[in-house]
Amino acid sequence: MKYIDKKLTIENTKIQNIAYKFGTPVYCYSFSQLKQNIINFKRSFQSFSPIICFSIKSNSNLNLLREIGKLGLGADVVSMGELMLAVKAGIKPKKIVFSGVGKTSNEISYAIDRKILLINAESISEIKEIERIAKSKKRKVKIGIRLNPNTDANTLNQISTGKKDDKFGVNKKSFIKVIEYCKDSKNLELECLSVHIGSQILDYRPYEKMLKVVDNIIKKIDFKFKYIDLGGGMGIPYNKNSKKLNYTKYNSIIKKFLKKNKSKIIFEPGRSIIGNAGILISKVIYIKNSERKCFIILDAGMNDLMRPALYGANHRILPSIKNSKMSKKIYEFVGPICESTDKFSTLTKFQELKEKDFIAICDTGAYGMSLSSNYNIRPKVTELLIKKSKIKVIRKRQKYKDLI
Numbered sequence: 001m002k003y004i005d006k007k008l009t010i011e012n013t014k015i016q017n018i019a020y021k022f023g024t025p026v027y028c029y030s031f032s033q034l035k036q037n038i039i040n041f042k043r044s045f046q047s048f049s050p051i052i053c054f055s056i057k058s059n060s061n062l063n064l065l066r067e068i069g070k071l072g073l074g075a076d077v078v079s080m081g082e083l084m085l086a087v088k089a090g091i092k093p094k095k096i097v098f099s100g101v102g103k104t105s106n107e108i109s110y111a112i113d114r115k116i117l118l119i120n121a122e123s124i125s126e127i128k129e130i131e132r133i134a135k136s137k138k139r140k141v142k143i144g145i146r147l148n149p150n151t152d153a154n155t156l157n158q159i160s161t162g163k164k165d166d167k168f169g170v171n172k173k174s175f176i177k178v179i180e181y182c183k184d185s186k187n188l189e190l191e192c193l194s195v196h197i198g199s200q201i202l203d204y205r206p207y208e209k210m211l212k213v214v215d216n217i218i219k220k221i222d223f224k225f226k227y228i229d230l231g232g233g234m235g236i237p238y239n240k241n242s243k244k245l246n247y248t249k250y251n252s253i254i255k256k257f258l259k260k261n262k263s264k265i266i267f268e269p270g271r272s273i274i275g276n277a278g279i280l281i282s283k284v285i286y287i288k289n290s291e292r293k294c295f296i297i298l299d300a301g302m303n304d305l306m307r308p309a310l311y312g313a314n315h316r317i318l319p320s321i322k323n324s325k326m327s328k329k330i331y332e333f334v335g336p337i338c339e340s341t342d343k344f345s346t347l348t349k350f351q352e353l354k355e356k357d358f359i360a361i362c363d364t365g366a367y368g369m370s371l372s373s374n375y376n377i378r379p380k381v382t383e384l385l386i387k388k389s390k391i392k393v394i395r396k397r398q399k400y401k402d403l404i
């Protein structure tokens with residue numbers, strides 16, 4: 001994104017023109033940014049060429065998934081719906097891993113039939129259920145076990161997944177028991193140890209600790225895993241001054257680990273692939289002054305972009321046309337939803353806005369549309385993909401008749 005003659009553009013297309021043509025709110029993705037992210041990610045770890053499975057829960061648009069598949073990525077899915085979507089997007093089952101703490105019998109059965117790369121199990125009960133279903137189908141099913149390494153990812157509590165009190169994975173003690181169980185099973189083929197300690201991680205040290213735990217446990221059990229799935233979680237800078245994850249460091253830690261353990265690495269990145277490739281364009285409907293601040297009431301709400309309400313996340317907001325007048329009041333950007341948490345940002349410095357102006361909420365490619373809902377009976381919004389200055393509608397705005 002950049003300003004050209006004071007007009008905000010995405011891949012050289014003016015935000016304002018997009019807003020007029022397609023209406024607001026509207027999600028808009030840049031193909032070149034997406035492609036660049038994938039190239040960068042691959043390059044960061046090219047010395048051991050990992051299997052990269054895009055985490056579909058971060059963005060589940062079918063068209064985007066097709067593009068991501070064509071750029072060489074597989075998929076990490078967490079439900080039957082996501083698995084069906086990945087298959088429909090043309091992603092080969094041999095490049096799909098299935099994670100999640102609560103897979104139902106139906107979901108497990110479907111995954112076994114599709115012959116996916118791995119089902120990453122998260123409890124002893126789940127492993128027994130996979131075994132039961134595999135046996136009934138006379139199959140030997142490839143599985144992974146998710147370890148809860150009890151490492152703090154130094155991220156928001158709501159998106160931490162690798163501490164001992166988080167519901168994910170099995171602890172070290174159970175892990176050792178589970179290995180023994182799998183070794184004896186005729187219907188399970190244990191191929192993978194998986195970990196995923198959280199999301200929006202900007203410090204490489206939690207990954208370092210996590211790998212130490214993995215290394216120790218492998219030493220203890222004397223079992224060779226074909227795959228080590230390190231999950232995703234790589235953070236992106238949401239603000240100008242934010243830290244960036246040091247990929248060089250992360251890469252070298254993994255290389256050190258691989259000297260001792262000869263396994264194929266799997267990654268499950270979501271946010272780092274699609275996060276900064278998307279924006280949410282919205283219109284200022286009303287401006288309302290209160291004593292201490294000024295409410296900028298947008299047509300986008302927490303149902304369209306839930307991260308601020310859900311985690312207190314903060315996204316940069318940019319005006320579609322730059323001017324040089326600064327607002328005298330504090331601006332609070334809010335949505336139209338009947339909840340006080342329906343609030344995007346409170347800014348002390350922002351240019352003066354008028355009603356009917358457009359703004360872009362940045363870095364909303366991940367956990368934006370995929371977390372959206374119909375709360376307040378609001379239709380889900382249009383999604384657009386910009387590729388070489390061509391704009392393609394990749395999801396149509398829902399119609400009221402779909403909802404009522």
Ligand SMILES: *Cc1c(COP(=O)(O)O)cnc(C)c1O
Binds near residue numbers: 076232271366
């Ligand atoms: C959510 C999730 C991911 C992706 O996380 P990002 O922070 O978007 O990279 C990967 N693996 C699992 C198991 C997940 O639950």
